[in-house]
Amino acid sequence: MRPNGERVRPYLLLICLALVWGVHWPVAKIGLRDLPPFTYGALRVATGLAVIVGVLVARRGLTLPDRRDVPVVLSVGLGQMAAGIVLMNLALPLVSAGRSSILVYTMPLWVGLFQLPALRAGGARWQVGGLLIGVAGVGLLLNPQSIDWQSSGQLLGSAALLVSAVLWAATTIHLRHHDWHGTPLDLMPWQLLMALVPLVIVAVVFEAGRSIHWEPTAVIAVIFSGPLATALAFWLSQSISRSLSPLATTMGFLAVPVVGLVSSWVILGEPLTVLDLAGATTTFLGIVVVSVSSGGTGSGTGQAIDPAPVLASASAVPGSTP
Numbered sequence: 001m002r003p004n005g006e007r008v009r010p011y012l013l014l015i016c017l018a019l020v021w022g023v024h025w026p027v028a029k030i031g032l033r034d035l036p037p038f039t040y041g042a043l044r045v046a047t048g049l050a051v052i053v054g055v056l057v058a059r060r061g062l063t064l065p066d067r068r069d070v071p072v073v074l075s076v077g078l079g080q081m082a083a084g085i086v087l088m089n090l091a092l093p094l095v096s097a098g099r100s101s102i103l104v105y106t107m108p109l110w111v112g113l114f115q116l117p118a119l120r121a122g123g124a125r126w127q128v129g130g131l132l133i134g135v136a137g138v139g140l141l142l143n144p145q146s147i148d149w150q151s152s153g154q155l156l157g158s159a160a161l162l163v164s165a166v167l168w169a170a171t172t173i174h175l176r177h178h179d180w181h182g183t184p185l186d187l188m189p190w191q192l193l194m195a196l197v198p199l200v201i202v203a204v205v206f207e208a209g210r211s212i213h214w215e216p217t218a219v220i221a222v223i224f225s226g227p228l229a230t231a232l233a234f235w236l237s238q239s240i241s242r243s244l245s246p247l248a249t250t251m252g253f254l255a256v257p258v259v260g261l262v263s264s265w266v267i268l269g270e271p272l273t274v275l276d277l278a279g280a281t282t283t284f285l286g287i288v289v290v291s292v293s294s295g296g297t298g299s300g301t302g303q304a305i306d307p308a309p310v311l312a313s314a315s316a317v318p319g320s321t322p
Helices: 004-034 037-059 067-091 097-104 107-118 121-141 152-176 184-207 216-243 246-253 255-268 274-294
Strands: none
Touching: 004 037, 004 067, 004 097, 004 216, 004 246, 004 255, 037 067, 037 184, 037 216, 067 097, 067 152, 067 184, 097 121, 097 152, 097 255, 097 274, 107 121, 107 152, 107 274, 121 274, 184 216, 216 246, 246 255, 246 274, 255 274
């Protein structure tokens, strides 16, 4: 039996991770006031990459990924990190930070949808029930009293966040079925590098002439997004995923959008309406039903990634997306 301190430690780390990733949503929204979205994304990944490389060099050095792990390097680096960060940064100026965090964290619902054909009849019924509950929650979040349906920006921003959640779900399933040959920490710098290249390219092409306002808030946002919400959060998520069951990890990560909703209210003064709370509660209930009926969305491999983002479940934690 493990000592009480060892049993409590992963839960304390989970609280710390939820605070970092949850608060990151309003922090990123503030950063995007001064920094163009692609430039901000590139700076986030670059600073996070520098910290991860520094940690690896200090511990045991960098290792090239096994060629059999290249598919997950590409999947996470391009599909989840780069695309997730771009979608998040483009959507945040248009959608409230609190609602954005909830929409991205609908990821387990889409994992459940993708897994439906492989489930037994009993599990599939529960999955369908959870999906319907979750979709009803998303509907409450997108109702005309919460967002302006006459504003194409809000609609496009909400759609972009849901697309990010679907991409995260697809990556999660890919990681779940991958035969791992390297550790998540060893692959992390290559995944970040794979995300950094396209982010730098689009920043140079589309934002070369745009001014950057290096206000203190912009500097704080980059430091928070890269070293904290990407590098540190990745280490936290990896430690948590290796210590807790996939289901416990998935349920614990639901605290992230809760913190995101509350911190956006406190930091940005975003309205916290009854419909927001009802939509969030209904969405989370659907996620719980889907996760319990499938035994969790992870496979216990310990892979962790934001997440957007970095965000990502027990088998894919978006260390670079949330």
